[in-house]
Every structure is written in structure tokens, then in C-alpha cells.
Amino acid sequence: MIKIFHLTFVLLSILSFVGRVILSESHPAILKQKSIKVAPHIINTLLVISGITLVFQGGWLSTDYGWIIAKIVALLGYIGLGVITMHNRGAVRWLAFVGAMASFAYISIVAVTKNAFFFL
Numbered sequence: 001m002i003k004i005f006h007l008t009f010v011l012l013s014i015l016s017f018v019g020r021v022i023l024s025e026s027h028p029a030i031l032k033q034k035s036i037k038v039a040p041h042i043i044n045t046l047l048v049i050s051g052i053t054l055v056f057q058g059g060w061l062s063t064d065y066g067w068i069i070a071k072i073v074a075l076l077g078y079i080g081l082g083v084i085t086m087h088n089r090g091a092v093r094w095l096a097f098v099g100a101m102a103s104f105a106y107i108s109i110v111a112v113t114k115n116a117f118f119f120l
């Protein structure tokens with residue numbers, strides 16, 4: 001059940017991020033609305049809370065938890081690069097956007113494989 005919540009917030013997080021990037025290119029005024037500003041913070045907070053709940057529910061800290069550390073570090077990258085994306089224009093924006101999407105993809109693959117070094 002919690003995993004369904006987690007996966008729902010995973011989907012909402014990436015959709016709201018891509019949606020805000022599209023809006024900031026096409027209709028930047030909409031981004032000034034309070035609900036649009038607050039929503040991603042609520043979604044990402046619930047994403048992290050549901051993730052932490054899954055960690056305890058699955059007893060992951062008493063087994064091999066390297067992949068969870070990798071997820072948290074990459075999550076910081078996803079958030080940081082997301083902020084850089086939204087606060088910049090031009091090449092910096094698009095480089096940060098690609099980095100944020102790559103971090104998100106990495107987190108998802110690590111979640112499924114439970115291996116931080118799945119690419120080796």
C-alpha cells in the first residue's frame with residue numbers, strides 16, 4: 001500500500017517538474033500562482049516520507065542498505081539540479097534539466113535493482 005503511495009508521488013514529482021519547466025517556457029505567469037508554487041514541495045515531501053516509511057517497513061537498514069544511501073544522495077542531486085533548472089535560462093537551464101532527469105532515472109533503476117553500481 002505504501003509502495004503504491006510512493007510510486008504515485010514518484011510519478012507526480014517528475015510530472016510536476018517537467019510541467020513547470022514547460023510552463024516556464026510557454027506561460028511563465030502561471031508559475032507565480034501560489035498553488036503551483038507550493039504543490040511540488042508537498043509532493044516531494046510526501047515522496048520522501050513514503051520512501052522513509054518503506055525503508056522501515058521493509059527492514060532495509062538491517063540488510064544491505066548501500067542502495068538506499070545512493071538513492072538519498074541522488075535525490076539531493078535531483079532536487080538541487082531542479083532548483084538550478086527553475087532559476088536559470090539558456091544552456092545552464094538545459095544542462096541542469098538533463099542532469100535532474102538523469103538523477104531521477106538513476107534513482108529509479110537503483111530502486112528496482114537494489115544496486116547502486118548496477119552499471120558495472
Ligand code: HEM
Nearest residue numbers: 010048051052054055058060071072075104107108111112
Ligand atoms: C526521486 C526520488 C525517488 C524515486 C524516483 C524512487 C523510485 C522508486 C521506485 C521505482 C520504487 C519501486 C521499486 C520496486 O518495486 O522494485 C521504489 C521503492 C522504494 N523506495 Fe524509492 N524512490 C525515490 C525516493 C526514495 C527515498 C528518498 C527513499 C528513502 C529514503 C526511498 C526508498 C524506497 C524503498 C525502501 C523502496 C521499497 C523497495 C522494495 O520494497 O522493493 N525512495 N522507489
